[in-house]
Amino acid sequence: MHTLSSTQQIPVHAFEPDEAVGNKSFTIAQSEGGLVYEPNLLTPHRKAYYLMVFLKHNRGRHWVDMVPYDHEDNIFYFTTPHQILIKEEPSPTWGSHLTFTDEFLALQQNAALRELPLIQNPYNGHQLRLSAADVAVVEELLAKIQAEYTRPGEWQHQMLSAYLTVLLTYLSRLYTEQFTAAEPSDDKLLLKTYQAHIEEYYRELHEVGAYAGRLHISAGHLSEVVKAQSGKPAIKHIHERLVLEARRLLFHTQQSVKEIAFDLGFSDASYFNRFFKRETGVAPAEYRTSIRKMYQ
Structure with missing residues (x-):
């Protein structure tokens, strides 16, 4: 491939x-x-x-x-x-x-x-x-x-x-x-709006407070509603989107880990390495090696 x-x-x-x-x-x-x-x-x-x-x-x-x-x-x-x-x-x-x-x-x-x-x-x-x-x-x-x-x-x-x-x-x-999981409730407008903003700004904004500011609500209220509606902390949604894009780039491109870190808005590549390992359990380079072996 x-x-x-x-x-x-x-x-x-x-x-x-x-x-x-x-x-x-x-x-x-x-x-x-x-x-x-x-x-x-x-x-x-x-x-x-x-x-x-x-x-x-x-x-x-x-x-x-x-x-x-x-x-x-x-x-x-x-x-x-x-x-x-x-x-x-x-x-x-x-x-x-x-x-x-x-x-x-x-x-x-x-x-x-x-x-x-x-x-x-x-x-x-x-x-x-x-x-x-x-x-x-x-x-x-x-x-x-x-x-x-x-x-x-x-x-x-x-x-x-x-x-x-x-x-x-x-x-x-x-x-x-x-897809037999429970249907999402109709009461998730704020969650959907938050997720849509993450999709648009995840490279630039990595903190819940930054999104709360764009939505003109307090970070505490946003965190409370998102946790109640999704079962996950608001910051987790941001982290999952960053990890998804990092995995995409590690799998599909030859960009270095440092280049991917900067592409995703991390000013420090070593911090990105720690972030990725904390979220996935493996370092970015290890993930790239293992996932490519799996599908060779």
Whole structure:
């Protein structure tokens, strides 16, 4: 599996609109055994958009944030923006894939989609297994979306949104059935806001007080609510996000530990080493060696 050199940044693949149909924030494409060689997918990368893939038939393996997924028949794979992805090798594919952007979800008619479990992805899942009945429903909806997609007109956006809402709602029901942990409560708005701020600022802000200031509340109140809603101290959420990004970079790139430390906002590489070992039980260099041996 490819890794990036110490001088290479993990590239972010921008959304590519389909100029043929004039849709600037949503695409759908089908493959009937096609083998498209795209070298940029075979090295670690991020996508600046949502990707949903129905695989009717395919063999191979891809990775999402260091987790390998062996391809099976009748699987629905999904990823959210800015996760690190890599495909091991090109292979013939039968199926469909959808892409759409945050701007697409921001449209008034699509606002409800943001709240669906498949989009929120509270359990950080990336695949759904489909029964024969599920496959029939999904294929029918994808066919309707494909037909509407190639038929521009004044009602196209509304029809695409309607069909996509049904598809993602159906898949969200499967999501809640297949990820059986207790459902997140509706009383987690502050927790979600805090986590969203961490996602945006974790490289710059490492203290709970800094986030409390941005949220215009006291650090004590933020800590109390986050602990009550998540069962973890507020600082733990920051630390887990830093560790996740450190693991991504250690696994997928050749950046030195010192370079990774500075990239994550640590001014002292030795402190980063101690931080990582305290959080994971191993030093960064040891983690890199062991995780790469595991997947060689």
